[in-house]
Amino acid sequence: MQQINCIIADDEPLARQLMVSYVEKTPYLKLEGVFKNAWEVQEYLSVEKPDLLLLDIEMPGLDGLTFIKTLPAPPEVIFITAHRDYAVEAFEVKALDYLLKPVSFERFLKAVNNFPPRSINISETPVKTDHLFISIDRQMVKVPFDQIFYIEAMGDYVKFYTAQDRPLISKMKLKDCIEQIPSGSFVQIHRSFIINKAHIKAYTQEKVRVGKEWLKISRSYKDQLEL
Incomplete structure (x- = not known):
């Protein structure tokens, strides 16, 4: 399977640690960053373009759903939350999946496997970076x-x-x-x-x-x- 570069955003330390452990167990996932709120994610996305965002919904300052709606070209997103109430709204923003805490590894893997295959443009020039x-x-x-x-x-x-x-x-x-x-x-x-x-x-x-x-x-x- 293709490599998927992903980031995690959750204000709960234990929830972040669990997602990190799941990502590290999945060979085709590459963890690019871990954040505790949407503002940190927004700063990261201003310079980097990950493939997948594992996103909590209820976070201080700016909730995950509102945050995704503000992005002109968001990455694929899997919402991970303790609340069922946001499911309809989550799929309205075309989320890959909606996971309820506590999340089992089996359910996590099923969600990740919904990631759409990327088409390859052979004429594309690799993007060079200086950092x-x-x-x-x-x-x-x-x-x-x-x-x-x-x-x-x-x-x-x-x-x-x-x-x-x-x-x-x-x-x-x-x-x-x-x-x-x-x-x-x-x-x-x-x-x-x-x-x-x-x-x-x-x-x-x-x-x-x-x-x-x-x-x-x-x-x-x-x-x-x-x-």
Whole structure:
């Protein structure tokens, strides 16, 4: 099945955690962001275009139904709520499904499988981007590629070293990070390090200086470092 990029919006922490666990169990779903209200989602949608929104209805400030109605081109949406009263209105805005809490994984999967197949236009030119969004403290933070000096893997976390005093730390695998950064600008020099070639200051056969730091070049990655 095609990969579906999705985001979650719910003001209840336990409900968010459950949806995150369901998404992570589903191989063709890729979680792009988790939000606690519609305003955060609106800010995210101003720069990104996910395929699917898993959306709570009753949230403070702006409810999910009203929010969807304000969007000129909303993503596909599955409403997830503790209330039955909004079902008719939800389907009037062409929701994929309407799930009542607590949601079982089986019911969740059935709803996701309603996602319509995308048609592929072979003449389409891939959209180039100059940044990525990473999850930090339950927020999606924009990080321009040209501001990244190097990236370090730390188990289930990745550190992004920039001009800031402290690295930006996000829970993700290095292999997932590699898929989001431009291969022409970045190169892996060690199983734990990816460097931005634009920030290389000096190098030897064994190490490379990126910004102020000297990083070890692993023997198995030496051939990839073409400068």
